[in-house]
Amino acid sequence: MATDFYEALGVPRGASTEEIQRVYRKLARQYHPDVNRDPDAEDRFKEISEAYEVLSDTERRKRYDQFGADFRRVPEDYDEGAPRGRTVYTSGPSYGGFEDFDFEDLFGGVFRRGGRGGPIPGADQEAELALSVEDAYRGGHRRLTIGDRTLDVTVPPGVVDGQRIRLSGQGGHGSVGGASGDLFLVVRIASHPRYRLEGRDIIVDLPVAPWEAALGATVPIMTPGGEAKVRVVAGSSSGRRLRLRGEGMPNPRGKAGDLYAVVKVMVPKSPGKRERELFEELAAVSDFNPRGT
Structure with missing residues (x-):
């Protein structure tokens, strides 16, 4: 046993039996494996159950308070x-x-x-x-x-x-x-400057040019496992998630996570003369309104 039982339940050492029971019921509903599919939920459920088993029993709690992790x-x-x-x-x-x-x-x-x-x-x-x-x-x-x-x-x-x-x-x-x-x-x-984790899924921003987002393109993307290719769907706006199945965190005991590339449309900070002319021409002929309904 390596976890402090009070910390496992998130209660102070002077907590009453009623408070311990109330907190345990809330956590048990949250982490029960039948309702929580997170890969670590079962271990967390076992942890809080063991903590409750000891702290809800007056004699066991007394021995735990006296001897800590070695009370057994x-x-x-x-x-x-x-x-x-x-x-x-x-x-x-x-x-x-x-x-x-x-x-x-x-x-x-x-x-x-x-x-x-x-x-x-x-x-x-x-x-x-x-x-x-x-x-x-x-x-x-x-x-x-x-x-x-x-x-x-x-x-x-x-x-x-x-x-x-x-x-x-x-x-x-x-x-x-x-x-x-x-x-x-x-x-x-x-924490990582590029990758964010959601369970076994990996989230990474995907910078794309306006024409790649509008017309569609296949662009390279770096993953923890190396470079991969992702297909940007035509008409993609910033925030759109593109999924690469199985490219998330590996799972020796089951299905690997996915990698989600989040589209981030980028524009040139200082467009050249010809680029500005093309953007002005596009603005003149397009009836697209990004703020319309």
Whole structure:
């Protein structure tokens, strides 16, 4: 578990049970996979459901408030009067912070006094992975430095913002023979001067000349996968969307997204003498009124 349950629901830590229930119902309706077809909706629904399951139960919430992400790993007979250990915070440059608990300090007194409990698994941890649109489209290998560790990560092609990449066994160290937790890298796709993302669809502006928009033309367009050709339909005005099927973000588990080229009619800033004459001639013979009904 890597997400703070209060943040998952968007409620303060002092929220009442009634408020938590109200917020959960609203979010559950919004992200239920039966009504939300976004590829990340199911993961979001599971996240808020897990958060509600814990925070709506008085005893579970109490343990979560006390131990945080590791409340399920604390022995049921943990002595609350035992000396408390410390929380160690670590972070990696450009990838956000995460927590790791020194379990030997936290539980050492318990084990020494009676040997109660068994191995304590390490905590799952979370960090951010910043990617450009092109890197998210292509995927590939990246080397990350997080704290005192250097990790080689395989990024699958077509990852989307908010998607989590799991690195098994790379989380917090376990105690008393417990296995290490997992590290989850949360993908954050940086804004791009050309491309905009809507789920797996890619939106890009397509500058065209007035005659290309009026008469139709086939023009080149750059996509994250390289140059493509798009057919501008005759009579296209600015704002018209031209779809290139399957040219959006790849999807290893299903249908790829589409690329939408948004027509943007451009005119010369300083037309030459002959260009001005042709535009004046067109203005004289045309009865087209762009503001008419």
